[in-house]
Amino acid sequence: MTDKQPAGNSAPDTAESGLPGLSPADTPETVVALTVAYQGSCFSGFAKQDGQCTVQGELEQALRTLYHHEIATTGAGRTDAGVHALGNVVSFGLTQAQFDERSVEKLQSSLNALVPDALVVKKIEQKPADFSARFSAQAREYRYRIVISQTPPLFLEPYVWWIKPGPLDITAMKEAALLFEGEHDFRSFCVAKSADLGPTTRRVSRVHLFSTQHLGEQNLVVQVIGNAFLHSMVRVMVGTLVEVGLRKQPPSWIGEVLEARDRRCAGQTAPAKGLTLWRVLY
Numbered sequence: 001m002t003d004k005q006p007a008g009n010s011a012p013d014t015a016e017s018g019l020p021g022l023s024p025a026d027t028p029e030t031v032v033a034l035t036v037a038y039q040g041s042c043f044s045g046f047a048k049q050d051g052q053c054t055v056q057g058e059l060e061q062a063l064r065t066l067y068h069h070e071i072a073t074t075g076a077g078r079t080d081a082g083v084h085a086l087g088n089v090v091s092f093g094l095t096q097a098q099f100d101e102r103s104v105e106k107l108q109s110s111l112n113a114l115v116p117d118a119l120v121v122k123k124i125e126q127k128p129a130d131f132s133a134r135f136s137a138q139a140r141e142y143r144y145r146i147v148i149s150q151t152p153p154l155f156l157e158p159y160v161w162w163i164k165p166g167p168l169d170i171t172a173m174k175e176a177a178l179l180f181e182g183e184h185d186f187r188s189f190c191v192a193k194s195a196d197l198g199p200t201t202r203r204v205s206r207v208h209l210f211s212t213q214h215l216g217e218q219n220l221v222v223q224v225i226g227n228a229f230l231h232s233m234v235r236v237m238v239g240t241l242v243e244v245g246l247r248k249q250p251p252s253w254i255g256e257v258l259e260a261r262d263r264r265c266a267g268q269t270a271p272a273k274g275l276t277l278w279r280v281l282y
Helices: 055-067 096-100 104-114 170-180 233-245 253-260
Strands: 030-038 084-094 119-127 139-148 161-163 182-185 201-214 217-226 275-281
Touching: 030 055, 030 096, 055 084, 055 104, 055 119, 084 096, 104 119, 139 233, 170 201, 170 217, 170 233, 170 253, 201 233, 217 233, 233 253, 233 275
Parallel strands: 084 275, 139 161
Antiparallel strands: 030 084, 030 119, 139 217, 139 275, 182 201, 201 217
8 A cells, every 4th residue: 555645646738748738727626536446456556656556547547538638646645566456546637528528337347448457446436526536535444354374365365464373462562453543643653764754653442343244254453444544654564563462562562553653663564465445534
C-alpha cells in the first residue's frame, strides 16, 4: 500500500504541452470521482511512474484516449506495489460540456474497456468543483488478512499473509492494537527514508481484529481506520502486532515503540499482498 497519501495534483496547462484539449479559458467546472478496485500484484503501485504499469498511469492513459488531452488525477490512497484496493477513490476535473458528452454508464463502460483487467471502475459520481479524492476524505479503512494454517491457502494465496502454526495469541494482539488508537507520532511505523518528508503524526480511530471464514480458510483480519497513513504504516503495524501474537513481545511494547520514534524499534513490514484499501469515507 501505502498507505501514504499523494501531495495532490492539478490539471496541466495543455496550451504549454501542445496537446489538444482544454484551452486556458476552459477551466474545470465539475469533478468526477471514480471508485476503483484493483489487484495490486499486477501494478507497480498506485502513483504514476515513468516506464511502470501503475493504477494512476493506466487511468490517466484511458482518460487521455477518451478526452484527447492530459487529465491529471488525484487518489485518496496511494497504495504501494502489491497492495490491493476494493474501494480507492480517484478524482479529476472536467468542463461541464465534457462531462455531458457521455452518460455516467457510458463513461464507466468505456474506462473499463480501456484499462487492464486487473483494474475495475466500480462507480462514477459527479462531485462539486471543490471536491478532492484526497483532501475531502475524512477517513480511510484498510484491512489486512492473515491465514494461520499448516498448509498454504490455495485460493487466497495472492491476498493473504500465510503464517504457519504455532498459534498467534489473538487476545494479546487485541490488547496491543488498542494502543495504536488515538493521535500519535507514527514515525516508528513507516519507511525510514520517508519519515523526514513531513509530519508523522496521524489519528487512528480504530484497530480491530476479527476472524472470518473465506474460501475454506480461517482468516484473521486486522481492520485499521484513520484519517491518513504514512508509507507502509499499516503493514508495519501488522508486522509489529504479529510479534506480539507470537509472544516475542508483550502488548505494552507497542507503546514503547511509538515513543521511540525509530523504525528500527518496530517489527517487520508485513507482506504487501495481505493488505487491501477497503474504502474511503467522506
